[in-house]
Amino acid sequence: MDSAFTLNGFSDWKHAVEMGKGLNKHAASKEHMLCATMWKDKGMRIATGREVSTLVNAEQLQRNRYYLSSIVDVIEFLAVNHLPFRGDNDSYASTSDDGCGLFLSMFEYTLRKDPVLATIAQSIPHNARYTSHEIQNELLDIMSTMVTEHIVTEVGESFYTIKVDGTRDPTGRENISIVVRFINESYEPTERLLTIATADQGDAATLTDTIVEELSKAGLSPRRIISQVYDGASLMSGKHGGVQKRLQEKLQRDIPYVHCFNHQLHLVVSHALAAEQAVLDFFSTCNILYKFCRRPTVAILYKGERLKRLLEQRWTGHFGTVSVVLRSFDDLVTLLKEIDSQRTYGADVRVEPAGLLRTMSEPSFRFIAEMVHSILSYLDPPNTMLQ
Known part of the structure; x- marks a missing residue:
């Protein structure tokens, strides 16, 4: 058996051709030979200590990390304080101009207050500034994922209650906030906002599917829901077609619904x-x-x-x-x-x-x-x- 095919999950040459989606024998063989070569090259770099991270000068690697950590700090500050990131201009060259937005303004201020960072920034390649809105969004996604993972770890194997509310934004999409309530390790009731999901439609079926999908995507088992808390709107509380009824039907078990006590107080x-x-x-x-x-x-x-x-x-x-x-x-x-x-x-x-x-x-x-x-x-x- 050829080792090239083994490394890529193929048992023989015929299987490689069948899985090649129309490739001829020569192309399939060439493709798997290339993959095998790259795999062997990676193994050799690991064995000899010549990975990409080790090929970069240690001092330069430390400078790069310091530079990127400063960008992360600015993004974290703006996100935590619910502040807008971008303005009319969205380029590193616009940091000193009006309308460049809070992110570039704060980063430029940080450069002026941190001489070490300013020196490092001068040596950063122009194609690796990490200040574009794509990088900002990617870092925000990473932060969001880290927070969600921490919440899931907090919940662990505990049973939990879900509290859901929704509102429409100006574009007509439904924004759905999903909160989980559980008992933490100190036996204290704890609530965490797990996520704010969006849906194109606001009917009970769509909301129910969205709730289950978001819980599963975050890493929480919907089977561990012990109760559900919503407001008194028929869309959520309806006994026949509301979210509370559809969720029970979807999970095929009784899940008690509780009309939010605080919402009842507000209504009264x-x-x-x-x-x-x-x-x-x-x-x-x-x-x-x-x-x-x-x-x-x-x-x-x-x-x-x-x-x-x-x-x-x-x-x-x-x-x-x-x-x-x-x-x-x-x-x-x-x-x-x-x-x-x-x-x-x-x-x-x-x-x-x-x-x-x-x-x-x-x-x-x-x-x-x-x-x-x-x-x-x-x-x-x-x-x-x-x-």
């Missing part, structure tokens, strides 16, 4: 607040205030605390809004008076602050703010606990 509070028209009017005014203060010409004058965006199904947004309004009440009134009195602003701009100022000047506005804040503050501890 939001519905209770909506039962009183005066409270609804109060939050409508807060929402108008939020949008008004976000105008560029207004934001530059506002000295108070930034207002919170109202979330229809999350009373924590209402609580945050009321808290800021009470703490920055005087600053908001001053802002509205200033814009209302200045003729430099057009009538269309001055009309809105005039109405807001009149509403905020009414005693009922401050009273409702204090009352709602007092009630919601009692619910903040259970909200934190249920999270």
Whole structure:
């Protein structure tokens, strides 16, 4: 038997020809001879200590690693702090230009603060700068994989609960967050965001398949799911066609579904607040205030605390809004008076602050703010606990 065919998994010459997908005998033989030669060459390099990594000067190898580790540090910092990477320009030569993005700007700043790195960068070949967006994305993928592997190691052979929620992005795709809850080695309940998957469709069947595929791809066995937690939407909680039912059918066993307790609390509070028209009017005014203060010409004058965006199904947004309004009440009134009195602003701009100022000047506005804040503050501890 020819060793060339053995190394490549073929038992004889006929098998090599059959697996060659149309290659003639000469081509198949030549191809496997080449592979065998390369394999033998690799074995010889390993045996003689002449691998590629050892052929590079040790000092140069250390410099290259120092250079690349600096790039990794910048990428890690931007990723952890949820900051954008790129700007209008995306080339190493644009590091000192405006619009080059945070990644190149931070890397250029690092070069100025680290003389050793600056010296190393001068000797790096232009075709190996490792600053392109392809390299950035590849390093982010590696970091993401490392985090996922750590989570899977944490879970180990434990049974776990899945908590899933989804939302559509501006392109119409469904973004699905998958959280696993388990007992760690210290017997403490632990939650980890495993992944955020995307799906072109948002129906129950697609979501169910996506959940199972993502768990399997990460290295967790779907067979170890002991319960499932979603919101109360029929798409997720439906007893006949929802995700909770389809997941049980797919895995062919009972998996109890639990309506998220924190979500139930939010729904109860939001519905209770909506039962009183005066409270609804109060939050409508807060929402108008939020949008008004976000105008560029207004934001530059506002000295108070930034207002919170109202979330229809999350009373924590209402609580945050009321808290800021009470703490920055005087600053908001001053802002509205200033814009209302200045003729430099057009009538269309001055009309809105005039109405807001009149509403905020009414005693009922401050009273409702204090009352709602007092009630919601009692619910903040259970909200934190249920999270």
